[in-house]
Structure formats: C-alpha cells, structure tokens
Amino acid sequence: MHSLDVRSVSKTYRGGATALHDISFSMKNGIVGLVGPNGAGKSSLMRILATVARPSAGTILWDGVDVVRDPRPLRRMLGYLPQDAGVYPHLDAREFLRYIAALKGLDARRSRKQMDELIESLDLASVARRPLGTLSGGNRQRVTIASALLGDPQLLIVDEPTVGLDPEQRIRFRDLIAALGRDRIVLLSTHIVSDLESRADRIIVMAGGRIVADGTRDGVVGAHGSLEAAYVAHIGRAA
Secondary structure (H helix, E strand, C coil): CCCEEEEEEEEECCCCCEEEEEEEEEECCEEEEEECCCCCCHHHHHHHHCCCCCCCEEEEEECCEECCCCCHHHHCCEEEECCCCCCCCCCEHHHHHHHHHHHCCCCHHHHHHHHHHHHHHCCCHHHCCCEHHHCCHHHHHHHHHHHHHCCCCCEEEEECCCCCCCHHHHHHHHHHHHHHCCCCEEEEECCCHHHHCCCCCEEEEEECCEEEEEECHHHHHCCCCCHHHHHHHHHHHHC
C-alpha cells in the first residue's frame, strides 16, 4: 500500500497572491474527494501534488521520498488529468492514447491491451477511429480520462473529470473510479458534490486556500443531512 503525506504546504505566486496556506493531510488507498468553490486552491494543490508546480514551502512525501527534491518515484506511478487537459485534434482516440503511452514509456503490447479495455469501459468504441477534433466535449473528456488511466497509476489525480459528461456517462465514470479506488490512491476534485455522495471514502473541503473540513463522508456531513448541505455550511463558516 502506497502513502502520500502533505506537510505544511503553502503556495504564493509572483505578485504576492497566496493560493495555499499551510496544507497538511495524509492519504492511503481509497478515494478522497476534494471540494470547494472557485479560488479555493484545489487546482493549485493538485498541480503541486502532480509535480507540475513546486510549493513555496512545505514537504510532500510519496512512500517516504521527498518528491519536491526528487519527483521521479512519484511520476512513475502517477496518472494526472488537469481540468484544462488538451488533445491533438487530428489524431483519433487510439492514436492519441498510443502517443500518451509512448510519452509514459509504457510497454507497447501491454498498453495496447489496456487501451482496448479503457475504450470499452469508457464507451468509446464507436468513436475511437474519429479525429478528436470532431468529437463532442464529453467524448473528448472520456479520451483524456483514458489517457490518465494508462499505465495503471497508483496515484490518480483528476481535476473536474465529469465536466461535459452526460448523466449516464458520469455514473459510468463514478463506477470506474470506485473500482480503481480499492487498491490505489484517487484524489478527485469536483464542484459536482453528488459525484462524491456515495463514492468517496473521505472528503476534504477547501476555502480560501485552507482546509476547512476533512474526514469521512459521515464525519463531514455530521448533522447537516447531506453532503451538499454540509459543503455549504463549511464554506459559509470559512467566509
């Protein structure tokens, strides 16, 4: 079982804007839902955890290794889907996934088998040979989700993955994430609170660059009756 430890992480950008204030938490296998309003610092935190950006202060440990100093051990086990993930419009889904697999240094035969499985599980078979530029936003989003899952990552970081998906596609994606979370760490950021209602093992609520609630779903919900009501209450107290 792998572990991710975030210790007193802060991020201040040029010009003095502070996105994160002294963030600390630890993660092991399971699904952690990260929620908060725009500007809460979620994307900044996820970029730092994905080793795309560096913190201004603090330490991040993957299995005890400081990934700020040496990101390679984490990157070998990472699947990252940023909110603004792009695609090459002239490639079809299979060509794009082969390209991503090559970038990740994956074995061609194994990655080909996994591509077939991801295309099937994400219901992409009917559009897999069409140029990505001709696909709907929801279909392109599912292709980028597949690209993040290539290589069987042990840490999966996904930022607003269900934007553009219809209700049926969102249910299919939530079921896939629930299965993945059994034996790896999944950090899922979303503003659609219902995506986490029955899938997340743990909820972290952020506001103003700080963690304002952190615990099991039942612990965060408390006496509020629903996760959405608890989210509104925690955000209101942080304002």
